[in-house]
Amino acid sequence: MTTLRLRPEDPADTGAIRRVLAAAFARPDVAVPPEVRLVDELRGSDAWLAELAMVAEYGGEIVGYALLTRVVVCSDGRNVPALVLGPVAVAPHRQRIGLGASVVQAALEAATELGERLVVVLGDPAYYRRFGFTRADRLGLTSPWSGLGEPWQALVLPPTVSGGPPTPRGEVVFPPPWSKV
Numbered sequence: 797m798t799t800l801r802l803r804p805e806d807p808a809d810t811g812a813i814r815r816v817l818a819a820a821f822a823r824p825d826v827a828v829p830p831e832v833r834l835v836d837e838l839r840g841s842d843a844w845l846a847e848l849a850m851v852a853e854y855g856g857e858i859v860g861y862a863l864l865t866r867v868v869v870c871s872d873g874r875n876v877p878a879l880v881l882g883p884v885a886v887a888p889h890r891q892r893i894g895l896g897a898s899v900v901q902a903a904l905e906a907a908t909e910l911g912e913r914l915v916v917v918l919g920d921p922a923y924y925r926r927f928g929f930t931r932a933d934r935l936g937l938t939s940p941w942s943g944l945g946e947p948w949q950a951l952v953l954p955p956t957v958s959g960g961p962p963t964p965r966g967e968v969v970f971p972p973p974w975s976k977v
Contacts, residue, residue, distance in 0.1 A: 802850060803853070816859060817883060861899065864881055864906075867968050868968070870969060878914040879914065880915070881917040897927075916949065916968055924951075928951050932949050932968075937950050937967075
């Protein structure tokens with residue numbers, strides 16, 4: 797029986813993660829997809845949260861990846877910490893069997909356990925809706941991608957303690973590596 801293991805990435809996983817990202821985001825017009833460079837640059841930034849870089853190991857092979865990194869919401873003159881989900885990738889030979897959903901759910905659960913409250917994503921609304929994401933503009937969140945409408949989404953995570961702080965509203969500021977995507 798082939799087993800699925802979901803866990804935070806280990807430094808030894810870097811090469812396998814790069815291969816998954818390169819295969820999942822392959823395009824004929826670029827040698828290295830921007831998503832590969834994004835993850836490489838985020839690893840060396842203040843936005844990196846090692847415990848929220850999740851891999852899916854299937855039969856001992858890393859075949860899936862979901863990354864949550866730090867962003868801030870400029871809200872009422874304060875910078876409120878939040879997370880951005882992405883990139884999410886599954887090796888092409890293992891797609892469409894639920895590995896992407898599993899690794900995303902593992903990352904979101906880990907974020908909840910750490911007391912995180914807000915996650916934003918830019919992606920397919922039909923896919924991310926299953927995790928509870930909704931249009932970010934409805935939560936009063938803006939970003940350079942706000943003009944895309946429905947793909948700009950947010951998820952309010954359940955508080956780890958009763959009566960957590962209100963969800964921040966304002967401009968989501970991404971770390972510099974995101975400006976290259």
